[in-house]
Amino acid sequence: MAIPEQAEVIKDSSMLLQKQMIAANYDELTNTAETGKKISSTFVPGNLNELVMCFDMLNNLPEINAINNGMRKKSGMMVMQAEKMGHSEDVCTYVKADIGSMSKGNIAPNGKPMPSPDLLLLSYTGCFTFMKWFELLRHEYGCETAMLHVPYEGDGIITQNMRDYVVKQIKEVIIPALERVSGVKFDIDRLRENLRNSAKAEDDFVWVLESAKNKPSPIDAYFGGVYYIGPIFTAFRGTDKAVDYYKLLRKEIEQRIVEGKGPITPEGDMKDERYRLVVEGPPNWTNFREFWKMFYEDGAVVVASTYTKVGGVYDLGFRHDPDNPIETLADYCLGCYTNRNLSQRVDMLEKYVNEYQADGLLINSIKSCNSFSAGQLLMMQEVEKRTGKPGAFIETDLVDPRYFSAANVKNRLESYFQMIEQRRQGARTAA
Amino acid sequence: MSTAEIIARCQALYDDLDFTSAREWKEADPKRKVIGYMPVYVPREIIHAAGMLPLGILGGGDQMEVIHGDAYYQSYICRIPRSTIELGLTKKLDFVDGMLFPSICDVIRNLSGMWQLMFPGVYVRYFDVPQNYNDSIGGEYYTEELRELKAGLEKLGGITITDEALRESTAVYNENRRLINAVYDFRAEQPSKAPSVEVYLLMRAGMVLPVEEHNQVLKDYLEAAAVEERPVRDNCRIVINGAFCEQPPLNLIRSIEMAGCYIVDDDYMLINRWLLEDVTLEGDPLKNLSDAFLHFSADSAAKYCDRAEDVGQYLLSTVKKTGAEGVIFTAPSFCDPALLERPMLQDRMDEHSVPHISFKYAENSGQMQPIREQAGTFADSIKLWS
Numbered sequence: 001m002a003i004p005e006q007a008e009v010i011k012d013s014s015m016l017l018q019k020q021m022i023a024a025n026y027d028e029l030t031n032t033a034e035t036g037k038k039i040s041s042t043f044v045p046g047n048l049n050e051l052v053m054c055f056d057m058l059n060n061l062p063e064i065n066a067i068n069n070g071m072r073k074k075s076g077m078m079v080m081q082a083e084k085m086g087h088s089e090d091v092c093t094y095v096k097a098d099i100g101s102m103s104k105g106n107i108a109p110n111g112k113p114m115p116s117p118d119l120l121l122l123s124y125t126g127c128f129t130f131m132k133w134f135e136l137l138r139h140e141y142g143c144e145t146a147m148l149h150v151p152y153e154g155d156g157i158i159t160q161n162m163r164d165y166v167v168k169q170i171k172e173v174i175i176p177a178l179e180r181v182s183g184v185k186f187d188i189d190r191l192r193e194n195l196r197n198s199a200k201a202e203d204d205f206v207w208v209l210e211s212a213k214n215k216p217s218p219i220d221a222y223f224g225g226v227y228y229i230g231p232i233f234t235a236f237r238g239t240d241k242a243v244d245y246y247k248l249l250r251k252e253i254e255q256r257i258v259e260g261k262g263p264i265t266p267e268g269d270m271k272d273e274r275y276r277l278v279v280e281g282p283p284n285w286t287n288f289r290e291f292w293k294m295f296y297e298d299g300a301v302v303v304a305s306t307y308t309k310v311g312g313v314y315d316l317g318f319r320h321d322p323d324n325p326i327e328t329l330a331d332y333c334l335g336c337y338t339n340r341n342l343s344q345r346v347d348m349l350e351k352y353v354n355e356y357q358a359d360g361l362l363i364n365s366i367k368s369c370n371s372f373s374a375g376q377l378l379m380m381q382e383v384e385k386r387t388g389k390p391g392a393f394i395e396t397d398l399v400d401p402r403y404f405s406a407a408n409v410k411n412r413l414e415s416y417f418q419m420i421e422q423r424r425q426g427a428r429t430a431a
Numbered sequence: 432m433s434t435a436e437i438i439a440r441c442q443a444l445y446d447d448l449d450f451t452s453a454r455e456w457k458e459a460d461p462k463r464k465v466i467g468y469m470p471v472y473v474p475r476e477i478i479h480a481a482g483m484l485p486l487g488i489l490g491g492g493d494q495m496e497v498i499h500g501d502a503y504y505q506s507y508i509c510r511i512p513r514s515t516i517e518l519g520l521t522k523k524l525d526f527v528d529g530m531l532f533p534s535i536c537d538v539i540r541n542l543s544g545m546w547q548l549m550f551p552g553v554y555v556r557y558f559d560v561p562q563n564y565n566d567s568i569g570g571e572y573y574t575e576e577l578r579e580l581k582a583g584l585e586k587l588g589g590i591t592i593t594d595e596a597l598r599e600s601t602a603v604y605n606e607n608r609r610l611i612n613a614v615y616d617f618r619a620e621q622p623s624k625a626p627s628v629e630v631y632l633l634m635r636a637g638m639v640l641p642v643e644e645h646n647q648v649l650k651d652y653l654e655a656a657a658v659e660e661r662p663v664r665d666n667c668r669i670v671i672n673g674a675f676c677e678q679p680p681l682n683l684i685r686s687i688e689m690a691g692c693y694i695v696d697d698d699y700m701l702i703n704r705w706l707l708e709d710v711t712l713e714g715d716p717l718k719n720l721s722d723a724f725l726h727f728s729a730d731s732a733a734k735y736c737d738r739a740e741d742v743g744q745y746l747l748s749t750v751k752k753t754g755a756e757g758v759i760f761t762a763p764s765f766c767d768p769a770l771l772e773r774p775m776l777q778d779r780m781d782e783h784s785v786p787h788i789s790f791k792y793a794e795n796s797g798q799m800q801p802i803r804e805q806a807g808t809f810a811d812s813i814k815l816w817s
Contacts, residue, residue, distance in 0.1 A: 092771075129771065169568055
């Protein structure tokens with residue numbers, strides 16, 4: 001059952017803070033006519049925010065805009081508008097939501113029009129669609145585009161050739177483009193300072209993610225995780241604000257652990273942790289709250305997720321390194337989740353199921369996203385084989401509401417939870 | 432040999448999902464190895480220089496029932512990975528020692544990872560190509576990638592691939608490309624003498640035959656087709672765009688021509704004509720292949736177009752060069768590269784008043800009537816109003 005619109009949605013202070021931060025970023029983005037600031041658009045995987053900030057530019061992330069439109073129930077119309085304009089029903093709905101939004105004045109969540117970007121920073125990391133998305137935007141905006149090709153880790157390793165290639169592009173293509181567009185000379189010490197802040201925020205962020213190893217877990221690492229990744233994946237990594245945000249978040253979670261609390265949900269703290277799940281794949285945005293409720297109302301908490309690694313993998317040890325500023329940006333891009341090969345992804349999922357004492361793996365397979373989705377059925381089989389824990393598979397979409405069937409999803413989830421319960425009873429009987 | 436005899440042989444190779452000719456090639460010498468590759472482009476010269484047979488894997492087509500493969504994919508993913516998995520699981524590729532998965536899209540990219548997990552004894556390489564076309568950036572990266580591929584094949588075969596062998600292989604493939612271009616030029620000039628189904632089967636033969644044999648087949652066909660009398664139809668001339676990975680069924684190609692369109696150019700097997708000029712034989716052969724890719728390779732939706740004004744120009748120049756009167760955008764269902772790029776290409780065609788239509792297919796599409804109707808109406812509209 002969907003949450004009635006009039007019901008008060010419960011949020012922690014950190015959730016309110018990150019909402020304010022993102023709202024403030026939109027205010028800045030829509031105010032450039034007055035401030036004269038320049039805008040760079042880029043992607044969440046491979047987001048070189050620390051570098052962009054060195055040029056006093058604002059960072060715009062079309063994926064985040066599509067997510068916002070999805071959560072505010074506006075994306076469906078935008079997707080259909082793009083399809084009327086000739087974009088295929090088979091392609092990514094983030095792209096179509098973006099193009100559809102442009103055709104309707106590109107209105108930001110604050111009600112003001114988003115200006116055209118001054119630069120499209122095509123960070124081609126972990127997703128083929130990114131390449132064509134920005135070619136399409138270049139086609140519409142007619143603005144400068146800078147390609148950063150981040151090679152895929154086909155063999156599960158970052159070779160020196162890959163790293164050198166990305167470093168060279170950053171030095172010889174990206175930085176000159178940012179200088180040209182912004183009129184600001186690159187200062188490597190500014191980058192180092194930003195990277196220092198990133199590393200601090202990353203330490204606290206990883207602590208928060210790993211807090212889910214507690215029983216009960218004080219966080220939901222998927223739905224709640226969407227709030228926690230907001231600052232670090234967007235326009236704030238590298239800022240003092242992000243450092244402060246993650247300090248605040250960590251304190252909140254520490255307090256939850258002391259009090260033995262479960263995670264916050266829109267309807268208050270989840271009381272009874274019955275199922276611990278690892279989730280692979282992005283969430284659905286158009287029915288986000290409804291989708292979340294299907295979990296917490298049955299006592300299901302997500303203890304680890306791969307979506308919270310899409311903008312950077314920090315819980316395997318990587319930190320932005322101010323002593324090697326350009327190389328660290330390359331390593332960051334190369335290591336983003338969807339730039340890793342299937343074996344690496346399976347290894348991560350196996351690790352999460354074991355280390356977070358999960359009852360199983362749930363895959364939310366997204367129709368729009370071949371980067372995540374192609375191969376997920378094999379991944380599920382592999383993780384089941386390696387961990388002995390059951391997997392479940394549901395299918396939704398990012399921002400096209402036509403692909404979210406609530407009854408279907410709820411039915412599968414309930415069956416899955418029953419299966420977990422039966423296995424437990426079976427194990428108890430056997431013991 | 433007559434064209435009928437040549438094409439009959441090509442048809443037999445196309446129909447043979449057991450890849451008998453490639454198996455027999457391998458069995459003739461125990462040291463031989465076969466390296467499979469998927470669309471769009473891999474440098475077959477390096478495989479050839481290793482003494483190995485490059486084997487083009489283009490899915491199972493419409494003659495293959497996919498049972499196991501469907502268990503690995505959701506409904507909204509194209510068919511070529513399913514039928515390729517089916518080929519693997521039904522042991523039709525059990526003689527293949529290595530598989531190359533080029534950077535065409537996320538589905539093929541992830542298929543490389545699936546292959547690593549499902550067939551651990553097989554040499555698997557995700558073959559990345561640069562999207563930066565600067566010699567000192569993308570060029571250096573790509574040359575090193577070619578060295579890594581060469582090293583991988585050397586280790587697989589227990590051999591050393593010499594520069595001399597690479598130059599010889601480059602020369603053979605230069606000839607192959609010249610002959611293929613000769614067939615395409617012949618068809619564009621006299622489409623009634625080179626039906627597209629025949630040209631297609633000739634190209635598919637090149638995916639399984641040793642290149643030297645394919646060169647001979649192409650020469651034989653050109654000689655035979657030039658003298659064969661065939662009826663000339665009042666067809667319009669069109670270019671096919673978007674079918675560079677998952678292949679259409681033969682009946683679809685046949686249907687387009689039956690509906691009143693001569694196909695004067697296509698992008699079915701881009702690897703055949705990917706490099707637009709002869710690769711030089713002087714100097715470092717791997718650097719030469721790298722330079723060729725950076726500076727004179729074809730355009731496709733899988734490649735980044737680094738200048739906005741260049742988007743669609745390759746297609747437009749093909750239309751002009753072949754005297755085409757329109758473009759049919761055909762793409763497999765769910766094909767991200769083709770479907771994402773299509774609106775930009777359509778805009779370019781509109782700017783230059785080139786008529787176009789579009790439709791989707793799957794490699795096992797069976798219902799051709801809608802295709803014939805669409806293509807037929809398109810042909811009529813070109814004849815009446817263009």
